[in-house]
Amino acid sequence: MISDLFSVTVLIGILASGIRLATPYLYAAIGETFSQRSGVLNLGVEGQMLLGAFAAFYVSLTTGNLWLGLLAAVLVGAAMGLAMAYVTVNLQAEQGISGIGFYLFGLGMSDLLFQKLMATVETLQGFPKIYIPGLSDIPGIGEIFFSHNILVYIAFLLVPIAWFVLNKTTLGLKIRSVGENPEAADSLGVNVGRIRYFTIILGGTLSGIAGASLSIGLLNVFQQNMTSGSGFIAVALVYFGAWRPIGVLGGALLFSMVNSLQLWIQVKSVPIPSELAIMMPYVLTILVLVATVSRVRAPSALTKPFEREN
Amino acid sequence: MKKFLQSDWVSRLFDTLLPVFATLAALILGAIMLLFLKVNPIEAYAALWEGAFGSPNAFAETLVKATPLLLVAIGICISFRGDVINIGGEGQMIVGAIFATWVGLTFTDLPGWVAITLALLAGFVGGAIWGGIPGFLKAYFRVNEILSTVMMNAIAVQLMNFLLRGPMIDPSQAEAASKIPQTARLIDAFQLPRLIPTRLHLGALIAVILAILVYILLWRTTLGYRIRAVGQNPHASRYAGIKIQRYMVLSLLLSGAFAGLAGATQVFGVNYRMITDGSSSGFTGSAGFNGIVAALFGQLHPILSIPASILFGALLVGANKMQRVVQVPSALVIALNGLVVVFVVSSEIWRRRRQKRRLTIAGHEEEMPPDGTIKPAETSV
Numbered sequence: 001m002i003s004d005l006f007s008v009t010v011l012i013g014i015l016a017s018g019i020r021l022a023t024p025y026l027y028a029a030i031g032e033t034f035s036q037r038s039g040v041l042n043l044g045v046e047g048q049m050l051l052g053a054f055a056a057f058y059v060s061l062t063t064g065n066l067w068l069g070l071l072a073a074v075l076v077g078a079a080m081g082l083a084m085a086y087v088t089v090n091l092q093a094e095q096g097i098s099g100i101g102f103y104l105f106g107l108g109m110s111d112l113l114f115q116k117l118m119a120t121v122e123t124l125q126g127f128p129k130i131y132i133p134g135l136s137d138i139p140g141i142g143e144i145f146f147s148h149n150i151l152v153y154i155a156f157l158l159v160p161i162a163w164f165v166l167n168k169t170t171l172g173l174k175i176r177s178v179g180e181n182p183e184a185a186d187s188l189g190v191n192v193g194r195i196r197y198f199t200i201i202l203g204g205t206l207s208g209i210a211g212a213s214l215s216i217g218l219l220n221v222f223q224q225n226m227t228s229g230s231g232f233i234a235v236a237l238v239y240f241g242a243w244r245p246i247g248v249l250g251g252a253l254l255f256s257m258v259n260s261l262q263l264w265i266q267v268k269s270v271p272i273p274s275e276l277a278i279m280m281p282y283v284l285t286i287l288v289l290v291a292t293v294s295r296v297r298a299p300s301a302l303t304k305p306f307e308r309e310n
Numbered sequence: 311m312k313k314f315l316q317s318d319w320v321s322r323l324f325d326t327l328l329p330v331f332a333t334l335a336a337l338i339l340g341a342i343m344l345l346f347l348k349v350n351p352i353e354a355y356a357a358l359w360e361g362a363f364g365s366p367n368a369f370a371e372t373l374v375k376a377t378p379l380l381l382v383a384i385g386i387c388i389s390f391r392g393d394v395i396n397i398g399g400e401g402q403m404i405v406g407a408i409f410a411t412w413v414g415l416t417f418t419d420l421p422g423w424v425a426i427t428l429a430l431l432a433g434f435v436g437g438a439i440w441g442g443i444p445g446f447l448k449a450y451f452r453v454n455e456i457l458s459t460v461m462m463n464a465i466a467v468q469l470m471n472f473l474l475r476g477p478m479i480d481p482s483q484a485e486a487a488s489k490i491p492q493t494a495r496l497i498d499a500f501q502l503p504r505l506i507p508t509r510l511h512l513g514a515l516i517a518v519i520l521a522i523l524v525y526i527l528l529w530r531t532t533l534g535y536r537i538r539a540v541g542q543n544p545h546a547s548r549y550a551g552i553k554i555q556r557y558m559v560l561s562l563l564l565s566g567a568f569a570g571l572a573g574a575t576q577v578f579g580v581n582y583r584m585i586t587d588g589s590s591s592g593f594t595g596s597a598g599f600n601g602i603v604a605a606l607f608g609q610l611h612p613i614l615s616i617p618a619s620i621l622f623g624a625l626l627v628g629a630n631k632m633q634r635v636v637q638v639p640s641a642l643v644i645a646l647n648g649l650v651v652v653f654v655v656s657s658e659i660w661r662r663r664r665q666k667r668r669l670t671i672a673g674h675e676e677e678m679p680p681d682g683t684i685k686p687a688e689t690s691v
Contacts, residue, residue: 043456047648083652093655096395096456097606101651104599108644115639116347224641225589232460239454275472282464289453 008140010268014260015144019152020218021256024049024210024227026155028234029241029248030162031206036238037166038199039179039301040088043099045207046231047106048080052211054110057222058117061124070151070212077208080106081201088200089193092305103231111224118222126220127151151209151217158206162245175199179299182306192306207231236285242296251288255281321668325661329607332653333621340646344638354636361631362624368631370508374580376623378403378572378594380517382601383608383615384524385441385568390610391528392561393541398444398459399569399598400590401466402437406570407577407593408473409436411493411584414500414577415478425499430516430574437570438563440466445562449555455562463598467590474586492585502579513575517619520568524612537561572597596644600626603647606654622647 028045035042052073060069084102087093127149136146166172177185178195186192210231215222233255241247262277341351362372382399389396396402410433417425444458474491483490502511528534539547540557548554573594577584586593604622608615625647629640 087652087656091656091659093652093658097602098652098655100397100599100602101648101655104603104648104651105645106648108641108646108648111641112343112347112639112645115641229460229464232457236457236461239457273472273476275468275475279465279468282461282468286447286453286458286461289457290447290451 010264012140012143014257014264016147017263018253018257018260019144020148021259022252023152023155023213023218024230025234025237025252025256026158026249027206027210027213028231029237029252030158030245031203031210032235032238033162033241033243033245033248034166034175034199034206035196035203036302037179037243037299038175038196039182039299039304039306040196040200041095041099041235041303042081042084042200042203042207043096043232043235044080044084044102044106045099045203045210045234046227046229047103047109048077048204048207049211049214049227049231050106050110050225051080052077052208053215053226054113054211054222055208056212057124057215058113060216061118061122066127066216069216070209073208073212074205075208077204077206077211078201079204080208081204082197084204085197085200088305089196092307095303095305107225114222114224121221121223123221124216126216126218149217151213155213156249159245159249166245176299178306179301182301182304186306186308196306207234210234233281233285236289239298240285240288240292242292243299254288255285258284318668321664325664326609328657328661329609329618329650329654332657333607333650335653336646336649339649340642343642343645347638349636349638354632354638357632357635358625358628360628360635362628364631366506367508368627370506370510372620372624372627373514374509374511374623375595375626376619377511377514377517377575377579378597379601379604379622380521380615380619381513381572381575382569382597383605383619384517384521384612385437385565385572386602386605387524387608387610387612387615388528388537388568389441389561389565390605391541392537392557393544394445394448394558394561394565395456396441396444396459396562396565396569397456397599397602398441398462398566399572399601400594400596401459401463401598402440402566402569403573403576403594403598404466404470404590405440405573406433406435406437406567407573407584408470408478409433409570410574411478411496411577414496415493418497418499420499422499426502426578429500429578430571433570433574433577434567435570437573438567440570441566442559442563445559445566448562449558463590470584470586470593471588474584478584480583490585491588493583495583496578500578501582502575509580511575511579513579516571516575518616520571521612521616524568528612533560569598569601572601595626600647603651606651 028049032042032045055076056069056073059072060066080102087098088095129147129149132146136142166175174185174190174195178190178192182192211227214226219226237248237251237255240251258281262280265272265277266274344351344354361368363369382403386396386399410429413429413432417428420428440462444455444462447453447458448455471491474493475489478493480492480494483492502513504511505515528538536552537557537560540552540554544554576593584593600622604618605615607621608618625643629643632638633640
């Protein structure tokens, strides 16, 4: 019933799982923020997440070591990023479409490997919850913020780190200048190609971790197409967050809180059709894009390949 | 020999064949993947070929699979030519099918031809609405259409699941415990006639005719010219007095309409009811995505999209046979499709380079025209 939804314990539950659910979006969207700030739209995030999720799960399952699983996701994501970088930087391919190609590749490949190597859906014990001493005992707050697995904490730490790197370091300045005016950056001696390689591979790596955070952190299972669109949502969140890590955090939290509410609505069997509840976050994303996008400006060189004039 | 390789027609032939090279490259990579899976690639590809072209029935299945691909692809030709990236084919197919199915279930006393025409039109309209919304949001609110169309896909899936499990559910399923999300079977008046004694239906012919019509639209009418002009140079088009916002909406709307029609043909030509497994591909067979692949392969040309759609239809049908014969999951073909897309868009760089070279060569020849006039350099589309 609707009244059930508003008890304190349920509210705490919604907030806590909202924080957890934000994790994959944060990794993927922060990575995407880096590549977009350098002028590259990576639409292959979903495919990178799927392959990362599979690699992490499979390696964890066979070796029994979650950290090796995470490493596998990092390597797979980085490899996908490397391929994407070659295609967009060296071959100057249309970014949106090649991204869809990488998505299809990841979708098919993760499914193929899953069927060939595992065949049945299995579960494993993912990263355990770490209760921060002292803080996790605070009623309510403790459960919401300080009782999560390691990947959740790292995801949230990534936001200030990304902000710092982008705004307070030389590297960040180079990334931003390459995304705004590659010709000028080039004439000042910045290697545009190398910066873009760096950001795209970083984005791929973080997308791989995003997938791992699902398969060996949140859900502890691998299934075909298990990301079900969250990679695309992550890309939307970058627009939503106006290409700033803090904005991305806000978007990820809003989206995951609505999603969490939607899950609790189903659990508590509130008389709203579950399909309409699942729809909510997507409708919300479109509405928020309408409200925000027209006010902020994308990096000027976004989706434009760079070629040196001779 | 060098002169031969640089001659104009060889260079153009090379451009036309680029997608073929890209596909070969993807197939070779696929063969390497198969070797890693300890499967003989020759055996696997032979099974794929057999499954797609081995018998009249197999070939008919290939054409049946190619039909929605072609319809989505010709829509993609319109939108991509207008520089609007429509990734929402899946959702547009679903909504088109919902509209068309609703007509099929509601107007049961119409005579045959009227009924089917009305239903297909409904599919067209449904897809147009689902494509038009992101078009409108792009043109007037600057919402990136790639993102909005992806969101619209997710919304359409839930809308379909809601309707097929609720208001539109097959009455017999509503009573059964299994509750498969499907509508009741359509009456015979709403079934697209079959062309030959296979599953090949009239939808295939309709798709080919529409491909020709869209070619005429894009290259022989003012409307099509404007859509392409907006795509190639929005600033110049605005300067020339074209209301570019309107054409952005229109190209996405038309693109969605053809995808909607693709959805309708699945209902009226293949299943005779709307049915899903709860996922998007459960109804569309991922034609909304694969149609993009086919269109790109056909160089965003509606006519070239016809053989391209047949090729990808063959891959999809053949994949099932391959799965049975050599136990390679048909997901391999999805991965291969992805590689084809990446390779095709990557290979564009060689086309651009040669085009540049052709223009420079042409430019040199124009330096000393006999009569002093300067011919404008040809800009290929």
